[in-house]
Amino acid sequence: MQSIHLLLETFLERIRIPVRVYYVIFACVLGAIYLQGLLSPQLLQDAARDAAQVLHGYKTGQYAVSDGIVVWLAGVSFELFGISAFAFRLPSFLATLLCLYATYRLGTLLYNRKTGILATIVLASSCWFVLACNDPRLDAILTACILCAIWQMVLLVSNNRLLHAIMAGLAMGIGFSAKGSIAVLMPLLIVGLYIVQQRSWRKGMRLFPWVVVAAITLALMAPMIYGYHGQVNRFVKRTGPVFYLHTFFRAFLPWSLVCIAAYTKEISYRFRKGLRNRKREILTGIAPVIAVILLTLMSTKWPHYLHVTFPLLAIFTAAFLLRCGTQTKNRLIVSQQILATLVIIGIIVLCDYCLPVRDLPTMTGILILLSVTVFFLFENTLGRTSKVVLMSLSLGVFLFFVMSFHYYPEALKYQAGRTLATRAAAREVPVDNIYSLAGFEACYDFGFYMKADIPLRTVAQVATSPAPHYLVTGPEGLEQLKTLPVKIDTLEQAVNYNASSFNVGFLDPSRRNDMLSRRYLLHVTPE
Numbered sequence: 001m002q003s004i005h006l007l008l009e010t011f012l013e014r015i016r017i018p019v020r021v022y023y024v025i026f027a028c029v030l031g032a033i034y035l036q037g038l039l040s041p042q043l044l045q046d047a048a049r050d051a052a053q054v055l056h057g058y059k060t061g062q063y064a065v066s067d068g069i070v071v072w073l074a075g076v077s078f079e080l081f082g083i084s085a086f087a088f089r090l091p092s093f094l095a096t097l098l099c100l101y102a103t104y105r106l107g108t109l110l111y112n113r114k115t116g117i118l119a120t121i122v123l124a125s126s127c128w129f130v131l132a133c134n135d136p137r138l139d140a141i142l143t144a145c146i147l148c149a150i151w152q153m154v155l156l157v158s159n160n161r162l163l164h165a166i167m168a169g170l171a172m173g174i175g176f177s178a179k180g181s182i183a184v185l186m187p188l189l190i191v192g193l194y195i196v197q198q199r200s201w202r203k204g205m206r207l208f209p210w211v212v213v214a215a216i217t218l219a220l221m222a223p224m225i226y227g228y229h230g231q232v233n234r235f236v237k238r239t240g241p242v243f244y245l246h247t248f249f250r251a252f253l254p255w256s257l258v259c260i261a262a263y264t265k266e267i268s269y270r271f272r273k274g275l276r277n278r279k280r281e282i283l284t285g286i287a288p289v290i291a292v293i294l295l296t297l298m299s300t301k302w303p304h305y306l307h308v309t310f311p312l313l314a315i316f317t318a319a320f321l322l323r324c325g326t327q328t329k330n331r332l333i334v335s336q337q338i339l340a341t342l343v344i345i346g347i348i349v350l351c352d353y354c355l356p357v358r359d360l361p362t363m364t365g366i367l368i369l370l371s372v373t374v375f376f377l378f379e380n381t382l383g384r385t386s387k388v389v390l391m392s393l394s395l396g397v398f399l400f401f402v403m404s405f406h407y408y409p410e411a412l413k414y415q416a417g418r419t420l421a422t423r424a425a426a427r428e429v430p431v432d433n434i435y436s437l438a439g440f441e442a443c444y445d446f447g448f449y450m451k452a453d454i455p456l457r458t459v460a461q462v463a464t465s466p467a468p469h470y471l472v473t474g475p476e477g478l479e480q481l482k483t484l485p486v487k488i489d490t491l492e493q494a495v496n497y498n499a500s501s502f503n504v505g506f507l508d509p510s511r512r513n514d515m516l517s518r519r520y521l522l523h524v525t526p527e
Helices: 001-013 020-041 046-061 069-081 086-108 113-124 126-131 140-159 162-179 181-198 209-228 245-251 257-274 279-294 303-307 312-323 325-353 358-378 384-410 415-428 444-450 459-464 475-481
Strands: 434-437 469-473 486-496 517-524
Touching: 001 209, 020 086, 020 126, 020 325, 020 384, 046 086, 069 086, 069 140, 069 162, 086 113, 086 126, 086 140, 086 312, 113 312, 113 384, 126 245, 126 384, 140 162, 140 181, 140 312, 162 181, 162 209, 245 257, 245 279, 245 303, 245 469, 257 279, 257 325, 279 303, 279 312, 279 486, 312 384, 312 415, 325 358, 325 384, 358 384, 415 444, 415 486, 415 517, 434 444, 434 475, 459 475, 469 475, 475 486, 475 517
Parallel strands: 434 469
Antiparallel strands: 469 517, 486 517
């Protein structure tokens, strides 16, 4: 490995590749990873649940006000491009592009163009962002709305233009329809702290544009509030107090340690200098932390509550990287080398033992990116800032390539929906006579791959139905059906694993079967 590194270093010294070329190459590889996720015909099981909701509205023509902007946009995409995973993902993918643009503009507005560009690179190569490009559950639309609202309100603070007030109100109103009050509270909290720190009311800040912001936001919120009235949220996630900490560390890879270092330096600076200097960090660094602390005190926690702060954290991290001294950057290089070593060891174990790579193009891509990552770990001719950035960027690209082109395609083979749908189509099972057994194991991706809205049928309805029909259920549902006076024929069965989760037991080949359940396609007839 050392000899390969020396050969690469000698070769690059001779041809003198500009640093910009590295960024272009990594941008192309990231683009390929994004497109792989966008164009993949398969859906993760949790995403398939949301796709089933969209499919129901598309097939029945009945969209509820409370469905929100994510469902509406996916429904429009189905109308334009047909029922497919691509059409379902497209609105979220476009939202991530808007998020990148808003990050660049806000970073440039608060600092300078170089910070805006680097912040865009940090965000685009973070783990959450790569996954959000192809999974609408990760709330790219919500994040884009919150960031655009913050960006427009910061502009409004400085110039009082009515256009920025309208855009901010639209962003918060649309964001509210995506995921509720977090889309309004987060921008108001962050920009409110910024206004207090800047003391903007002393600099000619006008009231009328802010009245326009409130009026537009409330006007867009009103139909959603009416639609939510009387509904009960059955999907509640309650976790421990450190939920956001480990979520941040995983989702902001490979920049997590750099961001933590930025906060360490910022806290040290604030203790020495107070809050009056470096006012921009109030918005990009301190305000997100205050928001997350308040969210931590809530009993209900969701990952997207943290994800919406990532664009601001990317700007904060980029500004720190461009500002910090040589000694700090040397420490960052060491910490990133340690992180990269651990990630590389984990990927080697994954690709050799857990889920061995058998596809030659994928293996070739993994080996090339591994070599590039190792090269940047030990490359010494670059400037300190470029080394930290390119080392982190190469690690992120390597990790995301493995996840997008190897791990998820392999894990999705264990989801039952597509297998059952293919076999049901081969058997020419009538789609309008297939039901899902209510109250038992679901198989959301089955209906999506069948391009059909699969209705629910209760156990009581099955027992009293006079006509034969088909049911999709799991082991518990099958056991319940065996107690009924009906004849059950198992037409097809398939192993099932929720590929949305990352379970260590599934990765261990010796324990994998224990992590798998089953889904059945049954033909039920009354006795």
